[in-house]
Amino acid sequence: MNNNRREFFSRIADGLHGTALMSLLGSDMYAAAPPVFDLKAKAPHFAPKAKSVIHLFMNGGPSQVDLFDPKPTLKRLAGTAPSRELSFAISNGKDAGVLFPSPFEFKNRGKSGIEISSALPHLAECADDIAVIRSMYGEHANHEPALFLMHTGRTIASRPAIGAWVAYGLGTENQNLPAYVVLDDPKGLPINGISNWQSAWLPPIYQGTRFRTEGAPVLNLESRPEIPTQLVEAERSLLRKLDDMHRVQRPYQPELDARISSYELAARMQLEASSALDVNQETEATREAYGLNDPVTASYGKRCLMARRLIERGVRFVQLYIESQIWDTHGNLSTDLPAACAKTDKPVAALVKDLKQRGLLDSTLVVWGGEFGRLPISQGAMKTAGRDHGPNGFTVWMAGGGLKRGVVHGATDDIGFKAAENKVSVHDFHATILHLLGMNHRELFLNRNGLQERLTDQYPARVVSEIIA
C-alpha cells in the first residue's frame, strides 16, 4: 500500500476533484487501489445485509434483569446474601444489598414468545422483529471506560468510534450531508462528550457530526444575524470571484480545489440539513406514533423520527443519545426504570414499526443498548433500592438489515450476574455490525505507523452468526 499516494488524496474531502486528477495521472493510480480518504460511497467487502445503521445508545446501562432477561432463580433467592465476588462487584461495598428479583413482570411476547418485561409495553409489540443478545459482557464497571469500549473497542479515549470506521469503510450516499450524524440530547452531552464519536487517527472527515435537534442543526450553519441577507449574498459573490481568480493561476492543486468546493458544500448543507431535520414535513399520524405530541416522549421521539429521515436521505450511520444517564438506576428502580422506559419505549417501537412499514427495515440496522447492564443485587436501602453497574452480563438487541427476527441468543447465569452461554464480547458485537454492513472486521483497517489498525484491534472477534438470517 502506498501511503503517500493516499496521503496525496487524503486532504480532498469532497472526492469530486480526486477523480479528475486520477484520470489525469493515468490508470496507474488505480493499480494499487488504496482506500481514498473521501466520503464517496464505497463497495463493501461482500454483499451487505444492511446499508445504514441507527444506533440507539442507552446511556447509563439499562437493567437486563428488569427488561429482557427474566431470572426465576433470583425470585427464589430473594433477600439472601450475595457471594463475595458479587458483593465486591458493587462500587461502594457499604451499598451491597441482597439478591434482588425484578419488580417487573415478564411475559412471552408475539409469536416468537420472546420474554420482555412489563416496563417496555411498546417494544413488546415488536418482539417478532428483534434479535436479542442476552450474553453481552464488557470490561469495566465505570461509565467512561465502558462507553469508550462500546464505541471504540477499547476502554481508553484513543481510538476511532464505530461510526467513524463505518464512514471510512463505506462512505455515504448523500454528499450534502455528513456520513455519520450524531443526535445528542439537547439537555446535555453524554459522558465522554464528543469523544464518543471521535475519529481519533482516522481523518477528521469521518468523525461524527452533531446535528442539534433544536435550532440550527449544525454549529454556525446560519449566517450571522447581524449581517443583512443581501450582504451575505454579496459577500459570497465577491468571495467566489476572488477564489476563481486565485484558482485560475494555480491549476492541478486538488487541495485548493477541495477547499473552494467545501464552501459550496457548506451552502448546500445549509439547505439540505435543515430540511432533513424538519419533522414538520411528516404527517400528523407519524408524529403521533413517535410520541411527538406527548411531552414525555417528544424529545426522544423527535430524534428517532429525524434518524429515519436522515437514513432515508442516505446518511450511513446515525447515533442517538438520551439525556444524561436515565438508565443509570442506582436507586428507586421501581420508579426510575419505568420513567426511563416511558421516555424511550414508544419512540423506539414507532421507529422499528415505521422502518418496517416503509420497507426500510431490510436495509437498516437498528441497534439498541447501553454501556453495561446492572447487578442482580440491591443497592442501597430496600425501600429505595436500585442496582449498581454490571458489566459482566447484559442485554442488547438489534433489528432489521439481515437479522433473524424474533430470536434470543446467549444467556447469563441463573441470577443474571455474568454472561454464561454463547458469550458475546464487545468485539464480537462490533464485528457483527460490520458484517451486516458487508464488511469483514479483519479487512477494514487503516495502515498507521506500520500497523494495520482495526475496530476490533487484535482481539479475537467472532461474528454472531446465530442471529443472522
Add this chain to the structure above:
Amino acid sequence: MRILLATLVSAVALSAADPTFVNDVQPILQAKCVACHGSTPQGKLDLRTQESLLKGGNAGPVVTPGSVEKSLLMTKVVTKQMPPGNVKLSDAEIKTLRVWIEQTLPAQAAASAPAVKEHEVNAILQARCVRCHGGLEQRAGLDLRTMASRLKGGKSGPALVPGKPEESLLYKRMANGTMPPDKMAKDLAVELPTDPEMDKVKAWIAAGAPGPEPLRPPTEAVVKDTDRNFWSFQPPVRPAVPAVKNAALIRNPIDAFLLRKLEEKGLKYSPRSEKLALMRRVYLDLTGMIPSNAEIDAYLKDTSANAYEKLVDRLLASRHYGERWGQHWLDLAGYSDSEGFGQDDGVRPFAWRYRDYVIRSLNADKPYTQFITEQIAGDEMSNSWKQTKVADQAEIDRLAATGFLRTTPDPTNSNERGLINERMNILADEVEVLTSSVMGITVGCARCHNHKYDPIPQRDYYRLSAILQAAYNPYEWKSPNQREIDLATEGERKDVETHNTPLEADMAKLQTQMNKLADEFRVKFSAEAEKPVEEFAKTEPAKITVTQLEDKFPDFKSKYRAIQTEQQATKNKLKRKPHVRVLTDNPETSVAYLLRRGDPVDYGEVVDAGVPTVLANAAIKPYEIVPPFPGATGRRLALAKWLTQDNHPLTARVAVNQLWLRHFGRGIVPTVSNFGHSGQAPDNQPLLDWLATEFVAKGWSLKTMHRLMVTSEAYRQTSQVSEALLAADPENAMVSRMPLRRMDAETLYDSLLTATSRLDAESFGSATEITVTPDKEVIVKPGKKGFRRSIYVLHRRQTPVSLLDAFDQPTMTPNCTERRQSNVATQALHMMNGSMTWDLSQYMAGRVMDDAGSDRAKQVSEVYLRSFSRRPSADEIKLGTEAIETFRKQWPDRLATDNDAAPRADRANWMALANYCHAILNSAEFSFID
C-alpha cells in the same frame, strides 16, 4: 443457585479413595449421557473420554476443576435439566461427579503442573498486596516484596512459612478472603486475587517457597544479525556531496542531493518564487504568523544580495519562532492541559510549565541532545531540587521538561479509574510517545506479541517499558495529583505572597470579628443559662460552641454567618502556591514482567530495563544504568545518554526528518514515526544521512538545520505545478517544487489575529481560558489586549476550541506525529458564520481606516498587504472598491434600526469595509501558502 466463591483446593495429593474417570465417572456418563453426547455429539459435546469432556462443547468448557459451581455439567445434572427424559442421575452418581471435579481433577492438575517460581508469586503479590505492604507503606509492619521481608513478616508474625501454606499468613488471609480487605482494596484501586493466583501461591509455599532465580539472558536469538543490517538500525555514514550539472542552483549541499536525483530523471527545480510569496512562506513556516506591513516594507527596501538570509536570521531570532516550533514539538509530545477523562476532563494546573519550557528551549537553540535529555530525565540530572522549595528558572525548567512523559490521558485521580489495566495503558501510551517522537520506531504491537515486521520481540517492548516503570510503578501508583512538587521561582513565590498576604490579613481580621462576636454572645449565653445541661456555661463559658450559640440566638447566627461568608469569599481569592508537574522515580521500583498478550495480570518472564536489542550495535555504547543519586534509578538518564550519542542510528535522522516534513510538507522518510521495515524507505537516503551527520557536526543545533533548509534553493521554488511535472513527480518525493499548503489550525488562528491587529503578544504563563457557549461552541474571549496566540489557549481534550478543531487540531491520543489536513464544509461554516471571524473583521476594518483613511483604493491595498502580503493589481483594486461600495449601500437601512448615536454614514463605511475584510479572510488565498 447461589454463586459462591469457588471452593478452594483442599488437597493437592491424589488419594487412593478419590474417584477416577475410567473407574468411576466414565461408567455413569456411558450409561446416562453418551447416547446423545457420543459419536455424533449434541452441542458438539462429547462425553466419552476425559479429554473430550474437558474440551467441552458449543457452550465452552463444561467442567472447571475444583469448582462444582462453575461446572456447567454439574449445573445441568443437579437441576435435572440433563439428561432429558425420565432417567436422571442418582444422588450417589452426582456425588461421584462432584468429588471427581472437586478433588481428583485439581490433584491431577497439581501433579502435572510445572513448579511455581518465585517470580510468578512475586507478580501476584505486587499486583494484590504491595500497595499496602511494600515501599510506600508497610501496614502492620509488613513488607511483601522480598523473601527476607516475607519470612520476617509483620506484627502478626511471619507471613511465609515455607512448606506450610496453611500456616503462611500471606496465603491464609488471601484464601479466607480477609486480604486484601474489600473496602480498602476498592479505595486503593486494588483488585482481588483470582482463584488460580491463590492456587499458585499455595503451590509455591507447599513446594518450600523457593527463592528467586537469577535473570537469564534469552537463549533463542529473536534478533538476528541480518535484522541489524537494516539501513535505519545502522549509524548514518556521511555521504560525499554529489556533483550535478546545474551547479548554479546549488546554495548548499541540500540542493546537490536533490538535484542529483532530479537530474537522473531528466528533471530540474521549478522556477523561484516571487520575493513576497517566499517571504510569506518563510514567515508562516518559522513563526506561524504572517508578516506585518512594516516588516514587508523593510524587506522590500532591503536590496542587498543576502536580504533573504538576513530575514531568516531575524525570524529564527524572534521569540515567535519558539511559539511556532514549540507547537510542532507539543504535537509530538501529545501536550494537553487536561487529564482527558470523565465529565470534568480535569485541568492539569501546571502543565503550562512544560509548554513554556519547550518554547524557551527552542528559542535558546538548546542542543537537541540536551533538549531531549532534560525531557526524558531532567529529574535525574541533578538532585538539588530535592533540597529546596525555591529554585531558579533553569532548575524548574529541567524538572518541568519531564512533562514530556506526563502528557498522556490519565484518569487515575479517580480510584475507580486507577485499576492496574489503566495504569498499564498509561505506561504503554508514554512508551508510544517516546518511541514515535524521538526514536522513530513503532513498538506498540510488541506489547502483545513479537513485532510482525520489525525485529522487536515482545521482551524488548517490556524492557523499554521497564525504563519508565521506575517512575510509573504500576503497583505502587502515584496519581497525577501526587506527581506535583512544591517548587517555584523566587519571583513566583513573591507574586503569590504579595497577592495572598493582604487577603490573609483580611481573613485574620474577619476571624477576630467572628471571635469577638461569639464571645459577646457567650456572655449572654452564660447569663441566661438555666437548663441543667447549660450549667457548664457558667463556669467555663469558653466551652460554649458556635453551634450552640447559633441554635440559641438567631441574630447571632445571621451576623456570624455573614462574616463567615465574607471570609470564605476572601479565601477563594487566594492564589494556589505554584508547583511543578514532574515525572520522578518511585524510591522503590517493582519487578517488571513480560505480560503475555499484554494482559496486565498474565505474567511471563522477568525482564530488566533496556533498549531494543536490534539497536544494540557495535558502533554505539550500550545502554548502561548508573544511579545518579539515591531515590533515582538512573534508568531514564541512561536512556537519554544512549539516545544522544553522536552516531546513534536513529536520533539525528528522526529529528532532521521531522524538521524536513514541516518545511517541505513530506518527510524524507515519509512515515515519520516509523523508520522500520514496515515504514517507507527514504526518498533520498544520502540527503537524510548528510543532514543527520551535519546536525551532529553542528552541535545538534536545530536553528542551524532550519537555516540550512529554508535557505536552500529547493525551498525557494514556486509551488506552481504543470501537468507534466505532476506526472513525473506526483507525490513531490523529489522536491521538484514547493507544496501548496493550507495553513494548519494554529497558523490560521494566529494569522487571523496578526492580519486584524488583534494579537496580544504576551508570552508564557497559565493558559487563556476557553468559554463554552449555550450552543456548545467552544470559543476564546479576547482579553484587554486582544487574543493570545493559540499555543497559550487552554487545550482541553473534551472541549477543543471549535475553530481550531474544525481545522484539524489533533486530539492528543496520545500524541500526533504528523497532522492530517481536511478541507470540509464545517470549516467554511466556522469561517463564514462564526462570531470570531466577523468580530475580527470589524476590528480589522477599523484599523485599516486608521491607517489608510477613507480612500477605498488605499483601503483595499492595505487589506491585501495585511492578509496576502502583497499589493493588489489594478483589477483587484477595482473589484475591491466596487464591492465595498455595494456593501455600503446595503447598510444604512439596517443601521437605522439600532439606537447607536454614531453617524450612520461613517458606520456604513466601516461595516462595508468589515464585510470586505470578512470576504478576504475567508478567501482561499488567505489560508493557503504558496
